[in-house]
Amino acid sequence: MSKKTTIYDIAESLGISPATVSRSLNDHPSISEKTKKKVLEAAKETGYRINKFASNLSLQKSNTIGVIVPRLNSDFMSTVLSGIETIANNAGYNLVISQSLELEEKEKFNTKTLFESGVDALLVSLANETMNYDHFSIFTDRKIPLLFFDRVIDLPNCPTIIIDNEAAGYQATEHLIQQGCKHVIHVSSGLNRSVYKLRYAGYRKALKDAGQNFRERVIQVDNFSPPETKKVIDYIKKSEIPIDGIFVSSDSLAVYIIKELRSNGYNVPNDIKVVGFNNDPVAQVITPELSTIEYPGYKMGKLAGQSILSHLNGSINIETADQIILKHRLIIRESSQK
Amino acid sequence: MSKKTTIYDIAESLGISPATVSRSLNDHPSISEKTKKKVLEAAKETGYRINKFASNLSLQKSNTIGVIVPRLNSDFMSTVLSGIETIANNAGYNLVISQSLELEEKEKFNTKTLFESGVDALLVSLANETMNYDHFSIFTDRKIPLLFFDRVIDLPNCPTIIIDNEAAGYQATEHLIQQGCKHVIHVSSGLNRSVYKLRYAGYRKALKDAGQNFRERVIQVDNFSPPETKKVIDYIKKSEIPIDGIFVSSDSLAVYIIKELRSNGYNVPNDIKVVGFNNDPVAQVITPELSTIEYPGYKMGKLAGQSILSHLNGSINIETADQIILKHRLIIRESSQK
């Protein structure tokens, strides 16, 4: 395999034209079986490999799908990505994945980079920081399929895949109230993204329906990493009214909170009950096991992949913007049971 | 932005040649500042965007790095990927990520796909199943940089990034013995990959050095998912000699084992001490906290990215195969303390 062979090399060695070689390799109907066979053999012998650069240029498509996520290393997101990859891979598409790290600037940069690199479609879960969505217009203007999942925004002709976050927030809170909690607080990251805003809305609605709306209290953390736990614990310790329930918008933070509560002498669930979000694997291995909202990440990824593929195949009219809402489920475990 | 503008459009509108436009856009030294300015302005006004397909074809490079990992959705791997992405993104490279799902066939397929799509370099962490490595020759034959990390194989001119798995296995086992364990078993996935083989070797060596080599026993699990826990628990229950120490090659499995042990009435660490591997976040939130080997995944990812970039930039001679060994560290927590 010293130097690469091209369709021109094959054409010359077989005494036919490059066009015929190209058509043979693509199984074009107007080429005789005999010729196709000859070409295929020659291709195999010479170790011919298609030059995608040339093919992409000619066809103006790359068989590549771009993905922008806030971060790769979260249980939920890597599970979603795994689902997307599975679908894309089976369909022969490559996946270009990049992280925004929750920064609007980086999301903009990645959007532009992926556009220029010629992805056939883009899947996005928005950064927390992002307030302006103009950077996506290079995709929407040119009718390049653009889909949002989890952290979504409603743009014309862009499908979204979500769960009913408000209902989930409502159920989590309602459950805590039903378990006897009188002062449930909510721990969330910034409320810029609709996922968090809606969970918060659900939380408030549940309190209101229970006649506790004056007790609404949300603790905003910068992110779901361990150091943020302190803010929550401090609030609880200083609170004049005794906090007896916490609805956390993330399992990973919820488990740190539980751990910290316990080492501060609180009994979970007897003193304080906790419900998380996502149903990360960790929820089942900590003590006490964490009640949470099941969020079907793998399924979301597969659906995102399938949805975008059907747009690319034209089997769905690109103008038909659709919204897919996946089922969530409250999972009651030890951390919230009286 | 109706139709896309090309360098030909700009050339025509400015009355200059496409070559000059191209050179201006690339800040070529032999173009006057005046002309460059004109071109840049025209480019901005018309919303010109480079066509990477054409550029790639001409330059025979894609500014893209391929990655093949066993699976995306593991704490460790997604952390490594996060590190790779950070480096690649900062250097203006795209990352095409695919999963082998531990299958040799899929790894072969992905290798071929990534080759054909023209990645400038390939980073691989091998599938458990892979026994034959010929599929990588399309890369090595053409001197396309190929690097292995974590699950590596020694191929000519391919850098590898690893930790000293044998030493880590030794230390984990030695620690258990020092804590008084008399019958330490090892839980590992298939021993095909060197990471696992070496940890096992370290385990055996530690036993041998302690004069316990006749007690060596490894439990092989198919993967590190919860259902595999049963095999381990069953073994321990049925064992005639009382097992009092477990060295597990994965934190995620170790925590399930601990959980299952506890619900079977064993006290960890008093009855059985456990050491895991990786230092996943979960290790710090379970009860008891899990002793483990710290495996610097993010750093490994960054180094993999940097190493491959320096190969691409030619700052390292491609012929100089190198091996980077990262520092690991035994972290002693509750699960292994007497």
Next chain:
DNA sequence: GTAATTTATGTAACCGGTTGCGTAATTGGT
């Protein structure tokens, strides 16, 4: 046996940048 079809292949333009080489234009030296 000749015209009308059908089938198989070739021609050449196109996708949109990149770059070696040649040349015109500008600057400099004396």
Next chain:
DNA sequence: ACCAATTACGCAACCGGTTACATAAATTAC
């Protein structure tokens, strides 16, 4: 004012497939 050295830019080939259209060859029709 004349020749040399720079500097700035254009020409044209090239990267390697793809495909509309034209054409030659093989079949079928009558």
